[in-house]
Amino acid sequence: MDHHIKILRELREDHDKTQRQIAEVLGTSQTMYARYERGANEMPIRHLVKLCEYYNVSADFVLGLRKKKHSPAGSE
Numbered sequence: 404m405d406h407h408i409k410i411l412r413e414l415r416e417d418h419d420k421t422q423r424q425i426a427e428v429l430g431t432s433q434t435m436y437a438r439y440e441r442g443a444n445e446m447p448i449r450h451l452v453k454l455c456e457y458y459n460v461s462a463d464f465v466l467g468l469r470k471k472k473h474s475p476a477g478s479e
Contacts, residue, residue, distance in 0.1 A: 405442055406467030407465055407466050408440060408441070408442045410464070410465055411439065411440050411446075411454075411465070414458050414460065418458065421433075422436050422440065425454075428453065428454075429454070
């Protein structure tokens with residue numbers, strides 16, 4: 404499993420949210436969000452940005468490029 408796919412699921416579960424609830428945040432269907440989480444479809448950048456804002460994490464973390472959820476202070 405791709406690292407970012409695992410992270411999407413873990414973030415959702417850590418926040419006690421259903422796929423349907425996250426799909427509503429993104430303005431998409433539960434079916435489509437489930438496809439993102441399985442890796443069957445690539446997630447649009449606008450959805451990645453929305454999830455980063457929602458979970459308060461960096462895109463690098465979601466994409467598996469960093470192990471820490473947040474960017475160091477002053478690095479933006």
